[in-house]
Amino acid sequence: MTQILRVQNFFVSADGFGAGEGQSLEQPFGHATNADLPADLASWAFATASWPGRTDSSGSRGLDDYFVRDFARNIGAEIMGRNKFGPQRGPWEDLDWKGWWGDSPPFHTPVFVLTHHHRSSFTLADTTFHFLDASPAEALQRATEAADGKDVRLGGGVATVRQFLEADLVDTMHVAVAPVEIGRGERLWNSPEDLLDRFHLETVPSPSGVTHLLFWRR
Amino acid sequence: MTQILRVQNFFVSADGFGAGEGQSLEQPFGHATNADLPADLASWAFATASWPGRTDSSGSRGLDDYFVRDFARNIGAEIMGRNKFGPQRGPWEDLDWKGWWGDSPPFHTPVFVLTHHHRSSFTLADTTFHFLDASPAEALQRATEAADGKDVRLGGGVATVRQFLEADLVDTMHVAVAPVEIGRGERLWNSPEDLLDRFHLETVPSPSGVTHLLFWRR
Numbered sequence: 001m002t003q004i005l006r007v008q009n010f011f012v013s014a015d016g017f018g019a020g021e022g023q024s025l026e027q028p029f030g031h032a033t034n035a036d037l038p039a040d041l042a043s044w045a046f047a048t049a050s051w052p053g054r055t056d057s058s059g060s061r062g063l064d065d066y067f068v069r070d071f072a073r074n075i076g077a078e079i080m081g082r083n084k085f086g087p088q089r090g091p092w093e094d095l096d097w098k099g100w101w102g103d104s105p106p107f108h109t110p111v112f113v114l115t116h117h118h119r120s121s122f123t124l125a126d127t128t129f130h131f132l133d134a135s136p137a138e139a140l141q142r143a144t145e146a147a148d149g150k151d152v153r154l155g156g157g158v159a160t161v162r163q164f165l166e167a168d169l170v171d172t173m174h175v176a177v178a179p180v181e182i183g184r185g186e187r188l189w190n191s192p193e194d195l196l197d198r199f200h201l202e203t204v205p206s207p208s209g210v211t212h213l214l215f216w217r218r
Numbered sequence: 219m220t221q222i223l224r225v226q227n228f229f230v231s232a233d234g235f236g237a238g239e240g241q242s243l244e245q246p247f248g249h250a251t252n253a254d255l256p257a258d259l260a261s262w263a264f265a266t267a268s269w270p271g272r273t274d275s276s277g278s279r280g281l282d283d284y285f286v287r288d289f290a291r292n293i294g295a296e297i298m299g300r301n302k303f304g305p306q307r308g309p310w311e312d313l314d315w316k317g318w319w320g321d322s323p324p325f326h327t328p329v330f331v332l333t334h335h336h337r338s339s340f341t342l343a344d345t346t347f348h349f350l351d352a353s354p355a356e357a358l359q360r361a362t363e364a365a366d367g368k369d370v371r372l373g374g375g376v377a378t379v380r381q382f383l384e385a386d387l388v389d390t391m392h393v394a395v396a397p398v399e400i401g402r403g404e405r406l407w408n409s410p411e412d413l414l415d416r417f418h419l420e421t422v423p424s425p426s427g428v429t430h431l432l433f434w435r436r
Contacts (some may be wrong), residue, residue: 002275012251049434057220062420066284073291119246172279202280207420216279218269 003144004171005079007154007161008071010188011041011176016187018158040180046211052106054106063206067174076147078107079139081160082115085129092119092131097130110146112139114160136167158186168198221362222389223297225372225379226289228406229259229394235403236376258398262428270324281424285392294365296325297357299378300333303347310337310349312369317347328364330357332378354385376404386416 012018045051049059050069059065082089086097094117099105105127112130119131132139143152154164164170175188192201192213199215206212226346230236262267267277277283300307304315312331317323323345330348337349350357361370374413382388393406395422412432417433424430 060418062432063422063430064416066288069291070284070288073287200278200280202425204281204424206420206422212281214280 003076003147003149003151005140005152005154005164005169007047007076007156007170007173007175008075009067009174009176010156010161011045011178012188013041013178013180013182013185014186015181015183016189016191017182018156018161018188041178044176044206044208047208060208061082063204063209063212064208064210067176067212070174071153072108074150075109075142075153076150077109078111078153078155079143079160080111080113080155081157082113083159084155084157085113085115091153095119098122098124101127110143111155112143112146114139136164136169140164140169147169158188161188165195170215171217173199173213175213175215177211177213179209179211220371221294221365222366222369223358223372223382223387224293225286225374225388225391225393227263227392227394228265228374228379229396230406231259231398231400231403232395233399233401234409235400236374236379237286238285259396262394262396262424262426263367265426274410278426281422281430282426282428284428285394288392289371290326292368293371294368295327295361296329296371297332297361297371297378297382298329298373299375299381300331301377302304302373302375303331303333309335313337316340316342317418328361329373330361330364332357335401354382354387358382358387376406379406383413389435390432391417391431391432395429395434397427397429 010018044064045068046053047060048065048068049057049061050065051059085099088094088097101124105111105123107127110128110130112132114134115131116133117131118133121128121130123129132142132143134142140152154161154170161170175192189195195201195215198218200218201212204212204214228236254381262282264271265278266283266286267275267279268283269277303317306312306315319342322343323329325345328346328348330350331414332352333349335349336351339346339348341347350360352360358370372379372388376398379388393410407413413433415417416436418436420432422430422432
């Protein structure tokens with residue numbers, strides 16, 4: 001099978017705002033300093049049996065669980081924007097900062113962080129972070145080679161997803177729209193219909209209240 | 219995580235009939251001799267990008283594709299009824315019959331076939347078939363050991379699924395209800411509501427017309 005670029009479990013509000021810089025499936029509370037970004041965006045995922053942080057055997061095994069457990073399936077590398085990796089801007093001054101995820105990041109693959117500032121690669125457990133000053137197309141080429149035949153996940157945040165969409169590099173995209181309005185923040189879109197010229201779209205309401213939007217290339 | 223017993227991608231008609239003996243995700247036309255079992259039961263799966271028989275890069279990547287590609291995720295063994303394995307009944311006389319699936323069966327794990335008649339194990343590619351004269355609980359114990367920490371899939375057919383449900387051994391079950399009536403055959407249930415005393419149920423209509431029923435233990 002062809003290797004593809006996938007956006008997975010990307011959280012947005014009903015009014016189209018992303019969960020903010022640095023927020024993703026793995027670190028939904030990345031912006032702990034910003035109390036305006038509600039946990040409600042991600043609560044559907046926390047409730048599932050397959051949520052990575054779960055330590056007991058409870059949790060739902062319905063529709064939402066399929067999306068959570070598909071997160072890592074056949075993924076060989078991730079690309080993320082610098083703002084997902086951490087709060088620093090400009091040159092890398094604090095090299096002790098190694099991401100939001102502690103000693104065991106949940107990626108388990110190479111991760112390519114887009115940045116204009118040089119930083120050396122490092123490894124935490126089975127995740128290696130590389131830092132690239134590259135265009136989306138160049139970054140995708142590097143990640144695809146590193147993925148060893150598997151797919152590449154585009155991890156976000158909003159600006160990074162938009163950049164790759166504009167470069168027409170995204171093959172599939174799963175966006176989970178929570179029934180909550182944020183009113184401000186980084187906007188993924190005005191409407192999902194903006195993408196219908198290039199993508200198929202299925203809209204799947206979940207019993208949990210979230211709506212899963214599934215895009216794939218026409 | 220605890221190892222669980224999962225029914226995955228089990229096809230039934232709108233009136234509750236299974237796809238007949240021997241039919242499953244892997245061999246939906248098992249009963250080629252029975253023209254009364256329509257392909258319509260499985261057409262939603264054939265249309266997806268992840269359908270195992272697909273040789274091109276087309277196919278839908280919407281909701282139905284999640285169910286198809288979850289089929290093998292974290293599965294370490296399968297249990298199936300004899301009627302799924304093949305058309306023979308009684309003592310094994312034709313040892314050249316090695317299942318419906320040719321030289322490369324789509325299981326890629328140990329498979330335990332329930333039968334009252336002795337037969338020796340054999341291996342085709344990366345699938346080994348074992349033949350067990352055992353109760354559901356005994357078979358599950360054997361398969362769980364063989365699954366090496368992963369889950370066990372219960373592959374069908376209808377009689378086997380019913381037997382394991384009656385023994386209360388099934389943890390999760392995904393049944394795909396096609397918008398077609400068969401009128402006769404082996405019946406999985408009179409109504410999915412028969413199971414609500416023991417299972418949560420989410421009902422997820424797909425844009426393709428099939429309805430996915432997702433059960434998990436209360």
